[in-house]
Amino acid sequence: MRPAPAGARIDAEHDVAAVGLWLAEYRLSPRTQRHYRKEAERLLLWLADHGLGLSELDRRRLADFEAFLADPRPSERWIGPTRRRSDPDWRPFRGPLGAASRRQSLVILQGMFAWLQEAGWVAHNPFRLVRDKGRRLDNRQGRVERYLERPLWSWLWHWIDQRAAAAPSGRPRFEAQRIRFVFAFAYLLAPRISEIAAARMSDFRLREGHWWWEVTGKGDKRAALPVPAEMLQALAVWRGELGLAAQPGAFEHEPLLRGLDGERPLGDNQLYRLIKAAFQAAAQALERRGDARPEQLAALRAATPHWLRHTSLTHQAQHGVELRYLAQSARHARLDTTARYLHTEAEEWQRQVSGHRLEPSG
Missing domain, CATH: 1.10.443.10 (Intergrase catalytic core)
Structure with a gap:
């Protein structure tokens, strides 16, 4: 794990600890905290799989991560049925994420990076460089289509x-x-x-x-x-x-x-x-x-x-x-x-x- 960057304004020794401090901000909202942890964990696991840290996530790698969310491969390594986190058969995905779920994931992670940047843990927020923000990082959508007539x-x-x-x-x-x-x-x-x-x-x-x-x-x-x-x-x-x-x-x-x-x-x-x-x-x-x-x-x-x-x-x-x-x-x-x-x-x-x-x- 990469050490704390110089000038960091939070007391963390590595990326996982820094993300843990961000998640602690939601301790009064347990359901929100669990949901945010899931998205942060997926990113951290993907970065670790590529030998990268949070500070090395740039615009190009962010595009790769979004593509990964739509098709986590190899599937046997990333996708599996619901299990306890401590179970050796636990996997971070139940299946590929649809467009709405990917957008929600990016919205959550953009907020995480904004906090980490403010904390001096990362130098920049790569999510802010996405040009098509209206489509991919705005949680507002058109008319609801996923319903039964x-x-x-x-x-x-x-x-x-x-x-x-x-x-x-x-x-x-x-x-x-x-x-x-x-x-x-x-x-x-x-x-x-x-x-x-x-x-x-x-x-x-x-x-x-x-x-x-x-x-x-x-x-x-x-x-x-x-x-x-x-x-x-x-x-x-x-x-x-x-x-x-x-x-x-x-x-x-x-x-x-x-x-x-x-x-x-x-x-x-x-x-x-x-x-x-x-x-x-x-x-x-x-x-x-x-x-x-x-x-x-x-x-x-x-x-x-x-x-x-x-x-x-x-x-x-x-x-x-x-x-x-x-x-x-x-x-x-x-x-x-x-x-x-x-x-x-x-x-x-x-x-x-x-x-x-x-x-x-x-």
């Missing part, structure tokens, strides 16, 4: 609901009811997957005749979201499966989602795999029907848990939920982030342009 969502929910109703008693029924509740929760309240995994029964609270879901989101920000009637119904069904009363009490601090023993909580990674498996099984079921459009099958196969959040917010926007309330449901700091879910203007644009023809009528 209404007809496909309607079919998917019916399939999940029917499968839960038809499941035999015991473990098959428990698992089918659990995934039914997960999809209902994800669609009706638009949580992030970490928020679903961390939810407790007591997070649902009755105040002045209305139910609210209290959640701690990104940056450890607290919020309270109104709970729709169908969410209360789904919660009652799930609690019934657990042998509990329909409505939770204020002191029920047990996990909302449970393992097969009915007590153990589900982690983010396990929940991610359950949702992905449900999407894959749905795609197979839809394909067997023989009348599915190729783009519908492709959407189900590509869908991740975050698609459910996008689907929820998009459908709420299409249903006419005002932007200010949609932003509060999404817990976005900026309205332009929420505006990505507004597809109605695109539909109206299509309608008006449809009258523009090569040979005007009349």
